[in-house]
Amino acid sequence: MKKIEWLLAVSLIIIGLACLTISGATMWGNGSIKYYVTTLMQVCFWTCLPGMIIGILYVIILVGRRKNNNH
Structure with missing residues (x-):
């Protein structure tokens, strides 16, 4: 890419997280900055x-495959 x-x-992900957080903070909280953060x-x-977790498992599997291919 x-x-x-x-x-x-990345900007769409950040905007999505901000919208999700704002809606959650206003729905369940009092709307303060502390609750938003x-x-x-x-x-x-x-x-x-x-x-x-998926990334760690992926790295473990890659290292395991490389060790098996070298021996």
């Missing part, structure tokens, strides 16, 4: 956690 395509994809951190954590 070109740099502009990456920029567009707390909600944003929770959304980012639960969004990134599965990706990190």
Whole structure:
């Protein structure tokens, strides 16, 4: 992908997370900045956690395959 395509994809992800966080903070909270940041951190954590687990498993599988191919 070109740099502009990456920029567009990242900006759409950031805009989506901001909209999700704002709606959650206004629906369940009192609308303060502290509650917004707390909600944003929770959304980012639960969004990134599965990706990190899948990435770690992918790296483990790649290292295992390389070791098997070298012997």
